[in-house]
Amino acid sequence: MRSPVLRALISATAVYAFAATAATAEVEAPTIKIGSFLSVTGPAAFLGDPEEKTLKLYVEKLNKAGGVIGRKLELIVYDDAGDSDKARTFAKRLIDQDKVDVIIGGTTTGTTMAAVPLMEQAGVPFISLAGAVVIVEPVKKWVFKTPHTDRMACEKIFGDMKARGISKIGMIAGAGGFDRSMRQECLKVADKYGITVVADESYGAKDSDMTAQLTKIKSAAGIQALVNPGFGQGPAIVTKNFRQLGMMMPLYQSHGVASKEFIKLAGEAAEGVRLPASALLIAEILPTSDPQREVVVGYKKDYEAKYGSEVSTFGGHAYDGLFLAVEAIKRAKSTDKGKVRDALEATKGYVGTAGVVNMSATDHMGLDLTAFRMLEVRKGNWTLVK
Amino acid sequence: MAELLQFLFSGLTVGATYALVALGFVIIYNASGVINFAQGEFVMAGGMASAFLVAAGVALPLAVVIAVVAGVAIGVALEKFAIEPARRAPVVTLIIITIGASIAIRGLAQLLLGKQFHTVPPFTGDNPIVIGGATILPQALWVIGASIAVVIGLGAFFSRTRLGKAMLATANNRRAAQLVGINVRFILLLSFGLSALLGAVAGVLISPITLTSYDVGIMVGLKGFAAAMLGGLGNGIGAIVGGLMLGLAEALGAGYLSSAYKDLIAFVIILAVLVFMPGGLFGKASTERV
Numbered sequence: 086m087r088s089p090v091l092r093a094l095i096s097a098t099a100v101y102a103f104a105a106t107a108a109t110a111e112v113e114a115p116t117i118k119i120g121s122f123l124s125v126t127g128p129a130a131f132l133g134d135p136e137e138k139t140l141k142l143y144v145e146k147l148n149k150a151g152g153v154i155g156r157k158l159e160l161i162v163y164d165d166a167g168d169s170d171k172a173r174t175f176a177k178r179l180i181d182q183d184k185v186d187v188i189i190g191g192t193t194t195g196t197t198m199a200a201v202p203l204m205e206q207a208g209v210p211f212i213s214l215a216g217a218v219v220i221v222e223p224v225k226k227w228v229f230k231t232p233h234t235d236r237m238a239c240e241k242i243f244g245d246m247k248a249r250g251i252s253k254i255g256m257i258a259g260a261g262g263f264d265r266s267m268r269q270e271c272l273k274v275a276d277k278y279g280i281t282v283v284a285d286e287s288y289g290a291k292d293s294d295m296t297a298q299l300t301k302i303k304s305a306a307g308i309q310a311l312v313n314p315g316f317g318q319g320p321a322i323v324t325k326n327f328r329q330l331g332m333m334m335p336l337y338q339s340h341g342v343a344s345k346e347f348i349k350l351a352g353e354a355a356e357g358v359r360l361p362a363s364a365l366l367i368a369e370i371l372p373t374s375d376p377q378r379e380v381v382v383g384y385k386k387d388y389e390a391k392y393g394s395e396v397s398t399f400g401g402h403a404y405d406g407l408f409l410a411v412e413a414i415k416r417a418k419s420t421d422k423g424k425v426r427d428a429l430e431a432t433k434g435y436v437g438t439a440g441v442v443n444m445s446a447t448d449h450m451g452l453d454l455t456a457f458r459m460l461e462v463r464k465g466n467w468t469l470v471k
Numbered sequence: 472m473a474e475l476l477q478f479l480f481s482g483l484t485v486g487a488t489y490a491l492v493a494l495g496f497v498i499i500y501n502a503s504g505v506i507n508f509a510q511g512e513f514v515m516a517g518g519m520a521s522a523f524l525v526a527a528g529v530a531l532p533l534a535v536v537i538a539v540v541a542g543v544a545i546g547v548a549l550e551k552f553a554i555e556p557a558r559r560a561p562v563v564t565l566i567i568i569t570i571g572a573s574i575a576i577r578g579l580a581q582l583l584l585g586k587q588f589h590t591v592p593p594f595t596g597d598n599p600i601v602i603g604g605a606t607i608l609p610q611a612l613w614v615i616g617a618s619i620a621v622v623i624g625l626g627a628f629f630s631r632t633r634l635g636k637a638m639l640a641t642a643n644n645r646r647a648a649q650l651v652g653i654n655v656r657f658i659l660l661l662s663f664g665l666s667a668l669l670g671a672v673a674g675v676l677i678s679p680i681t682l683t684s685y686d687v688g689i690m691v692g693l694k695g696f697a698a699a700m701l702g703g704l705g706n707g708i709g710a711i712v713g714g715l716m717l718g719l720a721e722a723l724g725a726g727y728l729s730s731a732y733k734d735l736i737a738f739v740i741i742l743a744v745l746v747f748m749p750g751g752l753f754g755k756a757s758t759e760r761v
Contacts, residue, residue, distance in 0.1 A: 126586035128719075136588070260731065287731045291690055293681030296481040297725035300474050300605075318588045318682050329599045330606050350590055350682055353597065462698070 109140050112349035116159035117152075117420055119144065119410065120185030122175040122200065123214075124192035127167035128261075128290055128317040131346040133192040135388075135400030136214055137162055140189065142391050143407050154418060155412050159316070161185060167198050172196035173203065180207045187422040189406040192216050192399070193316075194262035201228055202463050210413075210426045212406040214399065216316075216341060217266035221449040229429055229449040231405040231439055232398070233340060233457055235267030235314065236274065241361035241457045242312060242337045243271075243278035245470070251309045251335065255284030255302040257295065257323060259315040267314035267339055288319060295319075295326045303332055316341025321350035335359065340457075344397030348465055359470065361457040364403040364436040366467045380436050401438030409435060411444065473604025478726040479719065480602075484611040484680070486718020487618040488514075491673035492695025492703065493667035493710035494625070501642035501705055503663035505565045509549060509573035511692020512580075513667045516542045517674025518683035519580060524587035531592060539671045546575065546667020550660050558656075573688065580685040593679040614676045621672055623710060625665075629707075638662065642705075690734070697737040700744045703754025712752065 121140060124133035144160040152158060161183050163175035172191065179185045180203060187210045191197030194217040201220070204211040204227045211228050213220050218234035246254065254275075258268040268285075275282055284305035286298035288465060302311060313323050320342045335357050338347070343362040348355045364371055368381040375427055384404055385396045409432060416431070417424035432451060435442040440456020459470040492510055499507045520541045524534035553572050554565060594613050599606035629635040641648040641658045650657050673691075674683070681687070698717045702709025717737060725733040746752060 126581065130586045130588075289731070289734050292733060293677075293687075294481055294485055294722075295730075297478055297722050298730040300477040301726060301730075304474055318684075321588070321682065329597075329608055331599055331601070346587070350588055352590060 087249055092210040101431060114156045116157045117154075117376070117390075118159050118161060118183060118185040118429055119161065119407070120176075120179035120183055120188045121162045121190040122165050122172050122179065122188075122196065123162060123190050124167040124196060125162075125164040127165075128319075129167045129193050130317075131344050132214075132316060132341075132396070132399040133164070133167075133425055135394075135397045136190075136192060136403035137164075139384075139388065139400040139403040140407055142387060143404060146387070147220045147411065153414055156420075163189075165192075167193060167196065169195045173199040176200035176203050180204070180209055185209070186422065187212070187410045187414075187425060189214070189324060189403065189410060194220065194266055197230075198262060199313070201225060201405065204228060210410070210422060210429055212429075214402045216263045216339075218270060219266055224447055224449055227426060229409070229444070231402045231409065231437070231442075231450070233361070233439060233452050234270075234450060234455070235339065236270040237457055238267060238314075238339045238361050239271040239274050239312075239452055240278075240454060241459060242339075242359075243274065243280055244454075244458050245359065246280060246310055246335075246337075247278045249335070252279055253281050253283050253307045254310045254312055255286070255305055255308050256282055256288045256312050256314070257284075257302060258287065258297055259288055259317075259319040260290050261315070261317075263339075263341060264315045264319075265342075271312060271314065288323070290317075290319065292319065293322060295323050296330060299323070299326050299330050299332065303330060308334065310337065312337045312339075314339045314341070318350065321347055324351040324358060325354045339464035340398060343460075344398070344399060348462060355462045356464070359460045359461055362460050362467070363398045363401060363456065363457055365396055365398050366460060367458065367469050368396075370469060376436055376441060377438070381438050384438055398439070405435075405437035405439055405442070408437065474726065476603050476605035477534065478722045480482045480605055480607045480611065482509065482719035482722030483715065484607075484614050484718070485677075486618070486715040487614050488673045488677045488691065488714075489695050489698045489717050490711045491621065491669045492616055492691055493668040493698035493714045494622070494707060496696055496699040497702075497705060497707055498662050498666050500699075502638065503565070504556075504562045505554070505569065506696070506704075507567065507663070507666065508569045508687075508692060508696070509576060510666060510670055510695060511688030511690070512573050512576040513542050513546055513670025513688075514674035514677075514691045515580065515683065515685065515688035516545050516667075517671030518678035519584055519589065519674075519685065520671075521675045521678060522591045523584060523682055524550075525591060526589070531594065535594075538675050539668065542671025542674065543664050543667045546663045546670070547660060549667075550578075550663035554659070554663070556654070558659075573692070574600050577685055577688060584685060586685060588682040588684045589678075590682055591675070591678040608653040608680060610676075610679045614680070617672065617676055621669065625669075625707075634661070650674065656666025693735045694737045697741045697744075699751075701740055701751055703751030706751065707753055709753035734740075 144158045149159050165172035189212045191213040194215040197213040213230040216267040218236045220230050242245040279286040284302045364377045365381045368385045371378045388396050413428035417428040432444040440450035440452045444451040460467045495510045517538050520538035521534050534537045593610040637653045698713035699710050702713030724736045
């Protein structure tokens, strides 16, 4: 710039404008900062993407309705792409730099467990959206979770198998945290239901062909059914290969594939696959007496109207996480981390998309087996198994 | 017996893909000494393009052709805009440029086409064919059949046409080729285009069986490179044999040893070849005249 006077004038205007906006911001109450690290891209994308969309949708909705305890919500989301190291870095950033009040995130067990030590150390309430039971067992002071555990999935599946007279099964799991954890849990509770595991295979996270493993399983003596703990593209490929090999026995998936994306990817191969999932997927066919009906139908309507794509249980877990946090903040009447944590632990009778939540000092998840429904894929859609 | 046959079928199918990718590596290496680490992205481009075209309503045969053309276009663009301006740089620099290009292409795919996985409908249906107690998908027959056709076509191109012979001459001795009037720069462009063609064809063939997403290129590229090394970098027959052997090793390893370590097999092969047999199975040990 030529004239020093002109330069001074422009900088003065800039400073004034900046100060003016800063000043107006201070007049409002400080926002409630909700931090989140999700796997929006990568192998867990069809879990993380609806989670991000749900959080954005409801934070906006809550703000339009006036916010929570008179303050607006501010959502800060980072994408860890399913990488545990990145998740840990983002969690650190949320706690130290963004100074969030509560964290709702950790799409996968791997990313959750990588970040948990940070929340415990810093004393920040953390609601995880991942499946493995290890997240809340042993109970950690600051860590809660919304999805059903993998152990519950095993129990629901084994209960269904027992009713069908199945006693010898095979397992094929991926290499991820949730896959491994659910496989462990299933092996632990199999005896209780009279189930013996006669085949046990695994595949890598990015594998594109599981016919070798399935061929081994096919030839296991006396095998009657197959369980595939996992999420993402692995189970879709397992399902496709399963049909390709002409395997006719019952195939059970976990709640890690509770999304229409799975049916789309697996195509016709998904026909007849059974899995435990929350009532959200069958919202319309729930009887009116079901306590969850209002919540799930409402969420389904909002989400599908805004995004034009079908709901998945993962978005539902994010919904539950957000509203559990919001209710806790309301009950604590502040964002003091200790008070919010106590309020979260005292949650009773919260009706969410996953079920009715009753937390306690020893139970930071709050769901029981009735929250899980056994579904079956028929003609590309979810149906309820009686 | 049926089990072994099943493993052989899956090994050959995925091996054919690796063979095509390995051939792509070899063609570019022969023409310029550069190892093109963006080779895997050509496969991704073929698969993703066909997935998107079909989802947009284009008929499958046309979508496949357009997808392959798109892959070739990306290969040619890569050579024109990333390699040619740097042609005076040492080979190592060019290799690093291809790594950068592969990251860029992946990023573009992620931005433009999204992060989800996509399916492509199989060419002639989904019903498995039973042979000797093992099943094989019709699509797998397409993969193997089309790969054989491409390889025969390539062989004819190199031995019967002038352009093909010019490419072989350039690979043999670049300076001498220039002296007899071969346009070496065009040969380089052609080699990238051919490699991209091979990669994109592999991509459109294999996507109906596996799924496709923006980052399938990484693993496929690395394994194709392992196959090319196994066969002897610079040797076309070696690349094909290397690819098939790698595919079979993976399938048999997963079937008879442990399924958890399937990916490990390709990387162990790269390490073993580099340490014990740098010339690969068919390569000659190279000597430098001082």
